[in-house]
Amino acid sequence: MSHAQNPVMEALIARRSGNARALAAPGPDARAVEAIIFAASRAPDHGRLVPFRFLQIAEAARPRLADLLEAASLELDPALPRPEVERAREKADQGPVIFAVIARIEADHPKIPASDQWLAVGAALENMLLAIQSLGFAAAIRSGKFLETTAMRGGFGLAANEHVVSLVAIGSPVEWPPEKPKPALDRVFGVWNG
Numbered sequence: 382m383s384h385a386q387n388p389v390m391e392a393l394i395a396r397r398s399g400n401a402r403a404l405a406a407p408g409p410d411a412r413a414v415e416a417i418i419f420a421a422s423r424a425p426d427h428g429r430l431v432p433f434r435f436l437q438i439a440e441a442a443r444p445r446l447a448d449l450l451e452a453a454s455l456e457l458d459p460a461l462p463r464p465e466v467e468r469a470r471e472k473a474d475q476g477p478v479i480f481a482v483i484a485r486i487e488a489d490h491p492k493i494p495a496s497d498q499w500l501a502v503g504a505a506l507e508n509m510l511l512a513i514q515s516l517g518f519a520a521a522i523r524s525g526k527f528l529e530t531t532a533m534r535g536g537f538g539l540a541a542n543e544h545v546v547s548l549v550a551i552g553s554p555v556e557w558p559p560e561k562p563k564p565a566l567d568r569v570f571g572v573w574n575g
């Protein structure tokens with residue numbers, strides 16, 4: 382691939398997800414966390430509504446997060462077998478640093494469509510991932526229906542127009558998962574001839 386000598390292009394192309402179960406200490410320290418959030422907040426943002434915010438899970442709050450994850454999994458399926466409940470709880474333990482990415486979407490904004498706001502949140506997430514990896518760490522995104530449960534929403538004190546869109550576990554990669562297949566250029570690019 383040409384442009385491989387360009388460090389920004391290299392970082393863009395090299396971005397990949399880490400394995401949430403293989404994220405060791407050290408994670409990013411306070412200065413690195415600030416740099417990562419700063420990079421995330423530079424995302425393109427139509428109307429500058431700032432439709433994103435980020436919470437770092439405090440170390441002392443991990444057991445509380447595990448309880449919320451358990452409550453969320455049981456809210457979705459009250460008959461969930463215990464081992465799967467435990468697997469849900471484990472997300473609170475993965476990675477020396479965990480962020481919650483929160484979207485705040487003004488669905489009835491007179492000018493800026495909700496889809497633009499969601500895209501800004503996605504752009505912020507991507508900036509965050511690129512910053513994390515460029516600082517030598519790996520990140521694993523965790524999302525799913527559990528994020529929209531009343532347990533999680535209540536636990537995070539969300540406003541009605543807010544959504545936890547993902548938990549991002551960050552740490553030093555002990556191992557990387559196999560690289561995921563990526564689409565060929567001709568699948569994602571063409572010329573519109575009118």
Ligand SMILES: Cc1cc2nc3c(=O)[nH]c(=O)nc-3n(C[C@H](O)[C@H](O)[C@H](O)COP(=O)(O)O)c2cc1C
Nearest residue numbers: 396397398399506521522523524525546547560561
């Ligand atoms: C919004 C969002 C949510 C995601 N949620 C999960 C998840 O719950 N579990 C997971 O293993 N990966 C999750 N991922 C990561 C994708 O699975 C991953 O990016 C994809 O497999 C491509 O792999 P790569 O990141 O290594 O290129 C999520 C990614 C995005 C953008």
